Amino acid sequence: MRATPASLASEPDLAAAEPFSERLLAWYQHAGRHALPWKVDPTPYRVWLSEIMLQQTQVSTVLKYFDRFTTRFPDLQTLAESEEDAVLAAWTGLGYYRRARNLWRAARQVADEHGGQFPDSIEALQDLPGIGRSTAGAILALAFDQRATILDGNVKRVLCRIHGITEWPGKREIEQRLWRLAESHTPASDVAAYTQAIMDLGAKLCTRRNPACEECPVRDLCAARSLGLTGQIPAPAPRARLPxxxxxxxxxxxxxxxxxxxxxxxxxxxxxxxxxxxxxxxxxxxxxxxxxxxxxxxxxxxxxxxxxxxxxxxxxxxxxxxxxxxxxxxxxxxxxxxxxxxxxxxxxxxxxxxxxxxxxxxxx
DNA sequence: CAGGCGTGGTT
DNA sequence: TAACCAAGCCT
CATH class of the missing domain: 3.90.79.10 (Nucleoside Triphosphate Pyrophosphohydrolase)
Structure with missing residues (x-):
């Protein structure tokens, strides 16, 4: 047994006791999205690139760019030696262009500071421009199969429903609680598969509208379902009128x-x-x-x-x-x-x- | 630390 | 039509 990190101690013992991750893994084997190009060949470079592209961007949109981008920039070395303008050209139409400039800068930083090899620690990853806590966790989990945790829109939605959290998940206090919950659910092994599994659950079954609860492998654990609150979770973000x-x-x-x-x-x-x-x-x-x-x-x-x-x-x-x-x-x-x-x-x-x-x- | 940052899809 | 949102990060 490995020691439980101190950050998990405050959240009641979910990981050890309940079969959440095992059920997700079993479901993922036959129902997961195994054909995604960054999943088929999950090198650190490709996982990193996909995670950056997928920030606030739907999978269907990214699929139109990913193969073209990796053909033009097949590896980190190529990207680091390219012109910033060429990267922006390949990014045109994707939006959030700071991502492309950060991508190019991060490639140069990895080349300069890490000998061209992607770092495999959370600190070194988050030190790269454009990589925050969730993206760093995704790279560690998906590319290195390390025990690391993500918290993206899919995971937030799944966890809010499972735990019956009715407040807006973007609220600071709620987000901190969601991180603790996400960490407590993360298994010690099969982390890459589990991480992809919980995202796929959010994308394919536990969707924002019309979730397919009947097919859900953890429906009997779901507080939102037992409370009849599925349609109201997650709560929408408070918004001002459009200027x-x-x-x-x-x-x-x-x-x-x-x-x-x-x-x-x-x-x-x-x-x-x-x-x-x-x-x-x-x-x-x-x-x-x-x-x-x-x-x-x-x-x-x-x-x-x-x-x-x-x-x-x-x-x-x-x-x-x-x-x-x-x-x-x-x-x-x-x-x-x-x-x-x-x-x-x-x-x-x-x-x-x-x-x-x-x-x-x-x-x- | 709220607010800025893009585009395309859905309702 | 207009609102809402999708694999967040940075300042």
Whole structure:
């Protein structure tokens, strides 16, 4: 028997006494998601990458990016030696772009500080940018089969129901309790399978809406079920009304189809990505163009209204389309501006308005 | 330490 | 349509 960690002592003896993890493992053998690409070949690099991509992002979305990304960056060495822009380009469309910049930085840190080998301690993992407590636990459990614990949205939902926790799981006190519960359920062996099992249970049976309780291997342990509270757990997050913001951007094209883009600052929305230059609402667009590029003739083509929906606010965009005769010299100043030929656009990270500008059915 | 950070899916 | 959310982390 291994010693019980001190952090588990305060939570009543669940792990030792009840067959929770064993039932999950048995269910997982025949009903789990065994075909996920990061599960089929669970190297530390692939598990790490998948965990970063999966932060606040659904599996179905990640599946569209994962294989393409690992083909372009097959190992940590390749990633560490690549340009940040190439990583952002591969991440374009996935969202939360700080994840991509942190991914690139973490790869360089592992190369520099750990000789290119992924560390296998919780402290060293959490020291890498973009890796927090849960992601570190996931890497240890899934890639190294160490006794470590995760607490993601799936696990929170499962544990809230099993233990009949009716308060919002994001609340600090509740989250701390959930960590203790998650640790107490984690078995000493088969940690990789157990960790995947509890996530798969949350994804396939214990879903937010219409959970398949009849098929659940631990339904007789479920407090929410016995209390008739399954539909009300987990409690929704308290939210404020959606605010709106306004912005104006210039779409400057020359006669050869080159586009003028600006690299956005790292801290805000679309951080580090290339986007149409913003200009103040109060400014005349022609003057705004003059501030960016030295071009004598400016032809205003059209104004376009575009709404962009984020999680926490709505962005009302005014796009001002402008054509100039040829690539004009840039009036750089503080801003990071550059002209892009059409074929260059796939080599850098592009913000959503640019992606939408490139794709759409522009049949004229 | 609440709030910021994206996109696509569901209801 | 608009709200809500999905394998969280960082400041």
């Amino acid at each position: 709106e913001r306004d912005a104006c951007m210039l779409v400057v094209e020359d006669s050869n189809g080159h586009v003028l883009l600006e690299r956005r600052p790292e801290q805000g929305v679309w951080g580090g990505l290339w986007c149409f230059p913003e200009y103040p609402d109060s400014e005349d667009p022609k003057v705004a163009v003059q501030r960016l590029a030295d071009c004598p003739e400016t032809v205003m083509l059209m104004r376009e209204q575009m709404r962009h929906q984020f999680t926490h606010y709505r962005l009302n965009l005014t796009l001002c389309h402008v054509r100039i005769p040829d690539r004009a010299p840039l009036q750089v100043g503080e801003r990071s501006l550059d002209w892009f030929a059409p074929e260059e656009l796939s080599t850098v990270g592009l913000a959503a308005p640019v992606v939408r500008f490139l794709k759409p059915t522009r049949q004229h």
